[in-house]
Amino acid sequence: AQSVTQPDIHITVSEGASLELRCNYSYGATPYLFWYVQSPGQGLQLLLKYFSGDTLVQGIKGFEAEFKRSQSSFNLRKPSVHWSDAAEYFCAGGSQGNLIFGKGTKLSVKP
Amino acid sequence: EAQVTQNPRYLITVTGKKLTVTCSQNMNHEYMSWYRQDPGLGLRQIYYSMNVEVTDKGDVPEGYKVSRKEKRNFPLILESPSPNQTSLYFCASRDGLANPNEQFFGPGTRLTVL
Numbered sequence: 001a002q003s004v005t006q007p008d009i010h011i012t013v014s015e016g017a018s019l020e021l022r023c024n025y026s027y028g029a030t031p032y033l034f035w036y037v038q039s040p041g042q043g044l045q046l047l048l049k050y051f052s053g054d055t056l057v058q059g060i061k062g063f064e065a066e067f068k069r070s071q072s073s074f075n076l077r078k079p080s081v082h083w084s085d086a087a088e089y090f091c092a093g094g095s096q097g098n099l100i101f102g103k104g105t106k107l108s109v110k111p
Numbered sequence: 112e113a114q115v116t117q118n119p120r121y122l123i124t125v126t127g128k129k130l131t132v133t134c135s136q137n138m139n140h141e142y143m144s145w146y147r148q149d150p151g152l153g154l155r156q157i158y159y160s161m162n163v164e165v166t167d168k169g170d171v172p173e174g175y176k177v178s179r180k181e182k183r184n185f186p187l188i189l190e191s192p193s194p195n196q197t198s199l200y201f202c203a204s205r206d207g208l209a210n211p212n213e214q215f216f217g218p219g220t221r222l223t224v225l
Contacts, residue, residue: 101155
């Protein structure tokens with residue numbers, strides 16, 4: 001069955017430190033992969049997406065993600081976290097039609 | 112401005128009182144869907160629609176109905192709401208059926224069923 005897994009429920013990093021949020025997918029073929037961010041009380045904002053081609057994709061707000069087929073992963077990274085990055089992050093994967101979301105990773109940022 | 116709108120944004124109701132949450136998009140998208148978001152469970156799809164008069168169940172359809180009479184609108188109907196339907200609901204749309212375009216999400220509707 002198709003699935004998207006985010007192994008970390010909650011991560012805390014210090015402001016200015018680097019960040020990596022993990023996402024693993026299980027699909028028969030290469031899925032379309034997305035990262036969304038949800039700030040408290042807000043809707044979902046698309047950070048970046050991968051369809052094909054270059055496996056390193058750049059997104060908004062300084063985020064990037066790398067698609068690794070051998071590891072079935074699509075981890076989200078940022079070199080230096082800002083306090084405003086505190087939010088919940090969702091990885092999602094889709095084939096034809098539907099998106100399957102991971103359960104989310106809540107990011108807290110320490111001053 | 113391209114957007115997905117939902118109404119109401121907040122709703123408190125009682126068990127058994129029928130309600131409808133409206134969703135409208137102005138991007139001429141064929142594909143629309145409804146999700147519910149619950150803590151620790153992420154977003155789960157309730158229903159989706161690939162075009163007018165074409166709808167199908169998602170992962171958690173029990174207790175919900177939808178209709179797609181017009182391309183722009185995709186209302187979510189709870190005929191007899193129950194407390195376990197207390198949740199945050201998102202409507203989304205995207206264009207094309209095979210195109211892997213991003214889904215555009217509405218602002219969410221927070222529903223409380225007492």
